[in-house]
Amino acid sequence: MRRVAIVVMAAVLLVAALALARLAVRDRPALEYVATPPPIAEATPIELGRDEAACQRDVVLTPRSQVIRVWSGSPTPDVPRLRVTAEARGWSTTALSPEHTDRPGGGGDGIYDTRIEPPPREVLATVCVASADPDRAAILAGSEEPRVKSRSATRVDGREIDARMGLAVLTGGPQAPLAHAREVLERTAAFAPAPVGWLSLGLLLVVVVIAVPAAAVYAVLRALREETGT
Amino acid sequence: MSLEHVTAAEAPAGSAPRASVRAAVRAVPRPLAALLAAATVLSIAWALFTPALQGSDEVGHAAYVQHLAETGDGPSVGLTAGGTQSQELESLIRWHNLTPLAGVDTARPGWSDAERAAWDRIEGDLRRDDGAGPNPVGQNPPLYYAYEAVAYQVTSGFSLPTRLLAMRLANLPLLWITIVAAWLAIGELFRRRPAPRFAQTIGTGAVALLPMVTFMSGVINPDTMLAAWSTAALALALAGLRLGPRPAVLAGLGALAGLSVLTHGRGLALVPAVVAVGALVLWRGRGGPVPARARALGAAGGLALIAIGLLAATAYSNAHAGDTSFTGELTGSSESGLNDLGGFLEYVWQFYFSPMTNMTPAPGEGLFGYRQLYVEQFLAGAFASLEVRFPDAVYRLVQVLQGLGLVLLIGAVARYWEVVRRHLAQVFVLAVFLVSLLALLHLAAWQDLNGPEAASLLAGRYLLPVVGVLGATVAFLVQVLPPRVRAGLGAGILALAAALSVGGVALTVVRFHA
Numbered sequence: 001m002r003r004v005a006i007v008v009m010a011a012v013l014l015v016a017a018l019a020l021a022r023l024a025v026r027d028r029p030a031l032e033y034v035a036t037p038p039p040i041a042e043a044t045p046i047e048l049g050r051d052e053a054a055c056q057r058d059v060v061l062t063p064r065s066q067v068i069r070v071w072s073g074s075p076t077p078d079v080p081r082l083r084v085t086a087e088a089r090g091w092s093t094t095a096l097s098p099e100h101t102d103r104p105g106g107g108g109d110g111i112y113d114t115r116i117e118p119p120p121r122e123v124l125a126t127v128c129v130a131s132a133d134p135d136r137a138a139i140l141a142g143s144e145e146p147r148v149k150s151r152s153a154t155r156v157d158g159r160e161i162d163a164r165m166g167l168a169v170l171t172g173g174p175q176a177p178l179a180h181a182r183e184v185l186e187r188t189a190a191f192a193p194a195p196v197g198w199l200s201l202g203l204l205l206v207v208v209v210i211a212v213p214a215a216a217v218y219a220v221l222r223a224l225r226e227e228t229g230t
Numbered sequence: 231m232s233l234e235h236v237t238a239a240e241a242p243a244g245s246a247p248r249a250s251v252r253a254a255v256r257a258v259p260r261p262l263a264a265l266l267a268a269a270t271v272l273s274i275a276w277a278l279f280t281p282a283l284q285g286s287d288e289v290g291h292a293a294y295v296q297h298l299a300e301t302g303d304g305p306s307v308g309l310t311a312g313g314t315q316s317q318e319l320e321s322l323i324r325w326h327n328l329t330p331l332a333g334v335d336t337a338r339p340g341w342s343d344a345e346r347a348a349w350d351r352i353e354g355d356l357r358r359d360d361g362a363g364p365n366p367v368g369q370n371p372p373l374y375y376a377y378e379a380v381a382y383q384v385t386s387g388f389s390l391p392t393r394l395l396a397m398r399l400a401n402l403p404l405l406w407i408t409i410v411a412a413w414l415a416i417g418e419l420f421r422r423r424p425a426p427r428f429a430q431t432i433g434t435g436a437v438a439l440l441p442m443v444t445f446m447s448g449v450i451n452p453d454t455m456l457a458a459w460s461t462a463a464l465a466l467a468l469a470g471l472r473l474g475p476r477p478a479v480l481a482g483l484g485a486l487a488g489l490s491v492l493t494h495g496r497g498l499a500l501v502p503a504v505v506a507v508g509a510l511v512l513w514r515g516r517g518g519p520v521p522a523r524a525r526a527l528g529a530a531g532g533l534a535l536i537a538i539g540l541l542a543a544t545a546y547s548n549a550h551a552g553d554t555s556f557t558g559e560l561t562g563s564s565e566s567g568l569n570d571l572g573g574f575l576e577y578v579w580q581f582y583f584s585p586m587t588n589m590t591p592a593p594g595e596g597l598f599g600y601r602q603l604y605v606e607q608f609l610a611g612a613f614a615s616l617e618v619r620f621p622d623a624v625y626r627l628v629q630v631l632q633g634l635g636l637v638l639l640i641g642a643v644a645r646y647w648e649v650v651r652r653h654l655a656q657v658f659v660l661a662v663f664l665v666s667l668l669a670l671l672h673l674a675a676w677q678d679l680n681g682p683e684a685a686s687l688l689a690g691r692y693l694l695p696v697v698g699v700l701g702a703t704v705a706f707l708v709q710v711l712p713p714r715v716r717a718g719l720g721a722g723i724l725a726l727a728a729a730l731s732v733g734g735v736a737l738t739v740v741r742f743h744a
Contacts, residue, residue, distance in 0.1 A: 004714050005721035012722055016729030020736055028744055034327070037336040060342040122344045147334055151324045168336075177744035187341035187743040188279060191326050191349075193392035201278060208275045208735055215268035216439060216728035219261040220721045223431035226261070 001228065005220050013213050020209070027174035033060040035127070035152045038071045038166035039143035045073035046142040046163050048156065053085070053130035054140060054165045056152040061086060062122045067105075067113045067170040068095075070129055071141035077101075077108035080133035084114040088123035096132050110141075113170070127167060140165050261431040262413050265438040266406060268728070269447075272439075273405055275735050276448025276613075277398035281339045281742050282391060283328055284614045285449025286691060290367040291375070292450050293319055295397060297361045299379035299386070304372050305365035307551040312362030321356055322390050325349035331742075333615040339742060353389060369551030371543035373492040374452035397450050404458040405447040411461040412437040412701045418468035419656055419702055426709055432720035433705025437461075437697050439727035441611035441734045446691055452494045453691050459490040460500055460663070460695035464702075467507040467659045475515035477528030480508055484532025488539025495547075496670065496692060501536055503666040507659055508532055514655065574676045581672070593684040605629045607690020613734050616689070618741050620733065631726075639703065642710045649710070664699050667692075 035056050046054055068084050082097040097114040098106040105113030119125070131138035142154065142163030154165045177184055185198035185205075192201075258266075283289045293315045297305045300316075313320065323329055325348050327340035340346075381400035385393045416433040417425040437443060447454045463486040470479040487504040490497030512525060576585075577592040582600045585591065606612055610628040612619050619625075643650050650657060671693075675686045708720045 001713050001717035005717040008718045008721045009725040012725035012729060016725075016733060020733065023733075023736055023740060028740070031338050033340070033342065034330070034336065034338045037330050037334050040334060060340070060344055062342065122342055124344050124348070147332070148330050148337075150327055150330045150337075177740050180744075184739065184743045187339075188739065190341035190343075190346055191282060191322075191339075191391050192278065193389060193395055196278060196395075204271075204275055204278065205735075205739070207271055209732055211271055212268045212439075212732050213725070213728045215264040215271075216435065216724045219264040219268075219431050219435055220428075220724055222264065223261040223428045224717065226259075226427040 002221065002224055005224060006217075009217050009220065013217075016213075024178040025176045027176050030171045030173065030175045031168055032062065032065055032171045033169040034150075035059045035167040035169070036143075036150050036154070036164045037148050037168075039141055040145055040147055042143065042145060043073055044142045044144050044163040046140045046154070046156070046161070046165055048129070048131050048138045048140065050131075050134055050137075052157055053128040054142075054161075055126055055128040055155050056165065056167055057126045058124045058152050059086070059127045059167065059169065060122070061088070061116075061119050061125045061127075061169060063118050063120060064171045065116065065118045065169050066172045067115055068127060069105075069114075069168045069170055070112045071166045072107045072110050072112060072139065073141035074107075074139040079107040080131045080136040080138050082107065082112050082114060082138055083130045083132040084116065085128045085130075086116060086119075086125045087128075088119060088125040091119045091123060091125075093117045093119070129165065129167075142166065259413075259427070261427065262410070262434065265431070265435050266409055269405055269409055269438040269444050270402060272444035272731050272735065273402055273447040274399065276445050276738070277395060277401075279735055279739050279742075280445075280448060280614060281328065281331065282322065282326060282394050284331060284339075284742070285446070285451055286615060286689065287367060288450050289315065289319075289323070289328075289332075290365055291378075291452070292394060292397065293361045293365055294367055294370070294375045295378040295382055295450065296358060296393075297363075297365070298372065298375050299382040300359040301362075304375060304546075304550055305361055305368045306363035307365065307368040309364055310362040312360040314361065314364055316356070316358050316361035318353065318356040318358045318390055319361060321352060322349065333617045335617045335741060341743070363550075369547045370452065370494055371492045371497075371546055373489060374455045374494070377455065378450060394450070398448055401447040401450075401454045404454045405444070407458040408443065408454075408461045408697065409434060409438045411458070411465040412698045415461065415465035415468050415698050416702050416705045418465065418472065419653070419705065420709070428716065428720060429705040429709035432708045432723055433701040433703075435724040436704040436727060437701040439724060439731050440609070440697060440700070441613070441727070441731045442608055442691055443694065443697055444731060445611060445613050445734060446694060451691075453694050455493045456490060456497055457694035457697055459486050459493060459497070460667075461698040462486055463490070463500055463504060464659070464663055464698040467504070467511075467663075468656060470507065470511045471514065471655050471659065474518050474520050475508075475512045475525045475528060476520055477524050477531060479511065480525075480528030481531035481535065483508055484535035487532075488535040490695075491536070491539040491543050496667075496674075496695070499667040499670040499695065500663075501540070503663045504532070504536070506662045506666075510655060510658060570680075573680075574673070577676050577679065578672050593679040594686055598686055598688060601625070601629055603688055603690055604693070605632060608693045609690075610730055611734050612690065613738055614741070618734070618738050620730070620737065624730075624733075628730075635704075635707065638711075639707055642707055646710050660699050660702055664696050667696050 048054055072079055079101050085094045093116050095114050095116045097112045100106050101108045105111055142165045144162050148164050153160045182198055185201045188201050189197050283292060294305055296316055325340060325345045330337040331339055378397045378400055381396040382393050385396040413434040416430045420426055463483060466482050473479055483504045487500045490500040576589050580592050605628050606625050609632055610620055610625055671688060675688045678685055678687045708716050711719060
């Protein structure tokens with residue numbers, strides 16, 4: 001009986017370990033900050049005509065910030081390029097979205113990924129997005145859904161609008177959680193009270209992964225021993 | 231000199247209590263101790279890895295605790311001069327970027343130094359006592375919130391994130407009550423003393439390592455307290471069948487039902503269950519060794535405690551929710567679901583099975599049924615605000631396994647009908663706890679479906695009060711199987727539960743922080 005129990009538990013836990021490993025090494029978007037998530041169920045187009053810009057305040061940018069992502073609300077893949085401006089005290093940068101709009105992240109696929117020059121220090125910036133083509137309006141994906149509303153309202157030419165423009169900051173291409181494990185734990189600890197830090201959280205995670213299955217195995221084997229005396 | 235040579239006379243002062251504590255700890259069966267330790271680690275992990283306020287409806291529950299702790303009175307459902315949350319809670323939500331986080335898996339919490347610094351700069355100047363409402367859970371009875379307010383007060387000199395964490399960790403004793411009560415309840419199922427250790431361990435493990443049990447104990451939510459009272463009542467009810475209608479049993483059952491009602495509207499489900507069990511215990515114990523006067527005293531005491539709980543809860547809820555009253559969070563609608571009994575029965579049928587010819591489709595989108603409630607949100611689990619989910623293949627696997635389990639259970643009942651028949655009273659207790667809760671949940675959901683929004687308020691965590699019934703069923707199944715099958719099945723159940731629990735924590739870390 002003991003052997004059967006050990007074999008079954010080993011098989012189940014092995015499969016689980018493989019699934020966990022896959023989760024740890026599978027790439028995810030390298031999101032550094034999400035000012036406003038993209039629409040969930042219902043998009044509201046935000047049309048930006050000549051000289052109009054949609055802005056959000058208090059957007060976190062760090063020296064690792066590489067890309068500002070907004071979502072296109074255009075019904076067709078033929079979209080204009082965007083001009084993205086970020087400003088904070090004593091610092092500003094301007095960048096254009098990719099030249100080839102038909103490539104991934106160029107807007108034609110629904111996502112504008114604009115590479116920016118990162119700030120030298122962490123800042124709360126105001127990020128503005130406008131059409132870079134004076135003859136064509138840009139249509140961005142916004143949403144009036146209450147669930148996407150964050151601290152950053154969207155303003156067009158200084159006026160707050162009902163829809164929120166989806167806006168995120170990335171540190172680059174996709175990366176696996178394991179590749180930046182310490183950073184993942186530091187993020188977890190960001191608003192946690194002392195003495196919770198990345199190290200203690202890392203230790204806790206190790207304890208969870210090892211001790212919980214170990215406790216289950218121990219409980220089963222001990223119960224078998226107590227019952228059968230084997 | 232070894233410790234064994236220290237006599238009582240030579241022992242230093244204070245060693246006697248220490249020795250008794252050691253003896254008490256040693257008396258805890260090892261398998262139970264291992265399960266308690268694993269559940270404790272998981273609960274702490276959920277509390278730390280789930281961002282603040284990201285449990286189910288956790289903002290409302292935390293705001294309730296804070297207002298109660300700061301002012302001595304709970305928030306109201308309706309408009310007040312205050313806000314939904316206090317200024318302090320509102321600012322944490324703003325700078326931790328928590329508003330768009332709930333249920334939206336493309337959002338991330340704020341984790342930058344700039345946001346933390348912005349919060350640190352203002353936190354000392356913010357009001358804590360202005361969250362008078364409207365709070366959507368303001369109509370809930372106050373017991374759980376008063377309990378949590380103790381943790382809040384103990385840490386009131388610390389920052390809000392510390393207080394929120396303390397409130398989450400304060401659920402640990404409730405988790406321990408649930409697990410120990412499940413162990414005792416399962417022990418009562420067996421006439422053998424001591425109870426068969428393997429079946430008892432597997433049944434209790436199915437409770438302690440069920441991912442939703444530890445997840446819910448890691449967030450601020452009264453469902454954890456409801457599970458504790460209900461599982462304790464189940465253990466006492468099963469013990470009552472053995473002990474007879476002693477006053478302590480009957481009054482204890484009444485007290486637990488009263489506490490349950492004072493915890494949440496869904497605690498009402500325990501009232502008919504406890505009354506039915508009390509009646510059964512009294513009937514079985516008629517002419518027994520417990521004197522009639524003691525029986526009457528116990529029954530009257532139990533009923534009085536239920537009545538006190540009901541009256542207090544109703545009075546509190548009416549005072550804080552106006553005419554939406556006590557059942558407010560139980561159902562979001564004031565429509566009566568009982569006006570159309572035929573429709574209700576058709577809805578329940580379609581919840582579990584495919585519709586039969588001529589059945590009217592239930593109102594709403596019809597996407598929520600047996601699989602979503604039992605498999606996804608209860609047995610396997612869906613975490614945070616339900617958006618942290620396992621891959622669909624995991625839910626399919628759990629669905630197949632629970633289906634096989636049900637077939638096995640039916641077969642085992644048929645094969646061992648004589649054994650079941652000898653334990654009909656125990657079966658009745660388990661069934662009455664289960665049916666009472668399911669009837670209440672389905673009635674409430676039907677009421678909501680007939681409301682203006684045709685939305686069903688049902689979630690897997692609502693089943694936590696019957697987690698002890700799940701454990702008992704698993705224990706029975708494991709016990710009646712042949713030894714080799716029993717060992718394999720039991721070990722598989724606990725390994726799967728542990729794997730799902732660890733997986734749930736890992737998915738949560740990745741969803742929010744990677």
